[in-house]
Amino acid sequence: MSAADSEIERVDVLIVGGGPVGLITAYQLARNLPSPHKIKIIEKYAKSSQDQYGRAITLFPRSSEMLDQLGLADELAQQCFACRQTVNYDKNGREVPGRGWSFMENMKDTQWDFALVLRQKYQEEIFRQALKRHAVELEAPLALVEVKILDGVGPNGYRILATLEDGNTKAKRTVKCKYLVGADGGRSFVRRAMNIPFDGTxxxxxxxxxxxxxxxxxxxxxxxxxxxxxxxxxxxxxxxxxxxxxxxxxxxxxxxxxxxxxxxxxxxxxxxxxxxxxxxxxxxxxxxxxxxxxQRIARSFFVEDCVFLAGDACHTHSSGAAQGMNTGMHDAVNLGWKLSLVLQGLAKPDLLQTYETERLPNVQRLINYDKDISRLMTMQLPENWTGDPNADPNEILGTVMAEAATFSSGLGIFYEPDSTLNINSGSGHFTVQPGHRAPDVGLKKPGTFEPTRLQKITPNIARFYIVAFAGDVTKTKPLLSAFTTALEKLPWLADAESPISRISIFSGLGPSAYESLGGYPFGKVFYDDDQSAHERYGVDKNKGAVFVLRPDGWVGTVMALGGTAAGGLEEYFKKFLTMDTTAKL
Incomplete structure (x- = not known):
């Protein structure tokens, strides 16, 4: 290494853009990665010029859930306006039910059953302070002005040479990084520097x-x-x-x-x-x-195996459906845990390809909705409208927004079954399937029977959760015993370095999980006293089931409780995890 090269700053991930998407991406990495991993986030404009009102305002339930699992939602709730009521008026000022934003009053099946309204100015300050607590500070004004991808650098090497320019002094410096995340808005420099087409009109x-x-x-x-x-x-x-x-x-x-x-x-x-x-x-x-x-969408969200686009950098749309920041949050959360595991060597680099394959179809769904909604809001019928040419756009808008309701709230956003992360094992017909959001069911803690929620006990810290719905253990005890015995033959699941945690959910209440089983339970135990959790997931309390929850709160796979489930878990995790202990399998 030359003397000049030794003076170049090296970081694992350089994040360009200090808005919510960039901040949440940086926060996850800073929170999840142990020392000596280094994260750097920069913003072209001084925050004093950015700290204005306006811009994005609304987080819908799924976004709030994801931020809750990151430990950030409570601070947002302290300052927000929690909107649960909607109303629609016609041109004469008469209230007309069932139109406009009426879908917001049906956002159920979540603790966050409201629109969390907090202007971006206040959200960003909360995110910056959270990031600062993990020893990473937003650097501004500092702009990315040149990007080069170096040849001959292996996986997880410093493949990117980035030139940064100080907004005040105009002095330039060079940074080498393993990964680059462009969260720098609709006019993204990263997107343009990588020559990624931005299709749309x-x-x-x-x-x-x-x-x-x-x-x-x-x-x-x-x-x-x-x-x-x-x-x-x-x-x-x-x-x-x-x-x-x-x-x-x-x-x-x-x-x-x-x-x-x-x-x-x-x-x-x-x-x-x-x-x-x-x-x-x-x-x-x-x-x-x-x-x-x-509406525009980038042709690629991930290029050169090391450069990502997120948020407005890879998709822009109207504010008609209030989805801009929400969709960017989904991008950031989807990318954050995957990049954390790959950087630690716990997951194969191929896992990063799933960022685009999962996010792009959902962004395309949003674009399609947004085209119709934005036209209807300007009193024009959708471009491909085949119905009554004299239809009232306001009435059609109500119908379209109702159809898009679960997508808009985020609670219905799903990832298609695939061969890597969202595996349909074919072992049962459960209400909640791979690729679906894991519903945030209520549970009780042992001993105190204090209420808690599934999302509270499965925080997003770049860990998977094996959740055994044990049902009525007087009936499922043999199945649970066969399952835990088979898992003991897979030591990597219990390895301290493994990014996998264990949870058991018993139906009913009991004084001691150990006594109920006649031995140690599978991981931490929680009680489903009224069986509502089992019912919501479609689990027969006499048979049980095993769910794998991804770090971001979606279901990875589902299988029947029993000894064969251990083998199913082995096959599932071996598709993308690379712990050293897997060599023993």
Whole structure:
């Protein structure tokens, strides 16, 4: 190594972009990776210029669940506006049920059964402080200005040469890294530097958003509200944190022709007009913006086996369905645990390919929904509409949003069965299948019978969880015994270095798991006193079942309880884990 080369900074992962997606990616890596792994996150703009109001505001239930498993949701909940009520008004100010955001009132099967509304400014501060507690700080203003992929570098080597430029001094320095994550927004430098096409279109439609503190005679102002305006499309009214409100509306070509210059005064004037017949006045304006509506998706999310795109860097869409930040969170969480395991040598590098194969289809689903929703919000029928050409776009919008409800809430987002992570073992017909979200069922702790939840006992720390639904142990004891005996022959499952934890769930309540079994139980024990957990997962309490939960809270595989389940687990984990102890299998 030359003297000059020895002065080059080396990091495991360089993350470009200091928004929520970049911060959550960096946080997971900093939290999961032991020393001496090094994470670096940079942002082109000084945070003083970025710490404005506006931008993204809403986290839907699945995003909140994922942040809960990362230990961050409670802090968000302290500051958020928890929105559980929606309302829709027609052009005359009459309340019309079943339209607009009404799907939000049916977000069940989760502890986080509401829209967590907290402006991005406040979310980012929480994430930065959490990251700082793991000895990583966002560096800004610091821009990535050049990327080179080096030849002849093996797996997990420093394959990337990145040139950084200080935003104040313009001084340049070089960093070598193993992996690069572009979370740098819709105009992503990383995407452009890697020559990744950004397919899609931008429409002629423009939308305006205004945030501030308001006075109004709207009957239910502290809600997520839609107003069917004949001049401004389907108007968004969103109650925000800290007593503020967001008004969003379509800025039609007709309205645009009214202004030579569109400034804050004009935005406020149009906001007031958009909510008629209700009155509106602004006591203060925190932020406003105007933007072009469009949908684009990167042709690749992972290139050169070392460069990733996440969030707006690989997909942009309207804010019509309020999914931008939520989809970016899903990207970050999906990538974070996989990259953590690969960097530690616990998983094969091929695992990283599943980031694109899992996320891209879900992003495409969002793009398809967003195309329809964004047109309907501007009072246009979808491009491929084959129904009544005179249909009311507001009515169709309600139907489309209802159809997309479980996707929008995130609770219905799933990953297709594959040959690596989401394996259908064919061993039973359970309600919850591989690739589905693992429902956050209520449980009881031993001894105290204190209530807890499955997601609380399965935090996302880049570990898998083998969950044995033991049912009624007076009936399943032989099956559970055969299962645990077979597992004892697989020492890697008990290895301290193995990224796998064990949990047992018994139906009913009991004074001692040891006495119930006549021996040591499988991992930590929790009780399902009313059998609701077994019922939600579709497990027969007289037969039991074994579920593998991925670190991100999706189900990896399911199999019947018994001795053969151990062999199924062995085959499952050997597909992507590389612990040294697997050589003994």
């Amino acid at each position: 931008s429409s002629e439609d423009k939308w305006v958003r205004v945030d501030g503190v308001i006075e109004t005679d709207l009957p239910k102002p502290r809600t997520y509200c839609a107003i069917e305006s004949p001049t401004h499309g389907n108007v968004l009214w969103a109650a925000l944190d800290h007593g503020a409100t967001r008004i969003g509306f379509a800025f039609t070509a007709e309205r645009q022709r009214t202004y030579e210059v569109f400034d804050e005064e004009a935005a406020v004037k149009e906001a007031i007009a958009s909510v008629k017949p209700f009155s509106l006045s602004f006591k203060q304006v925190d932020w406003w913006t105007i933007y072009v509506v469009g």
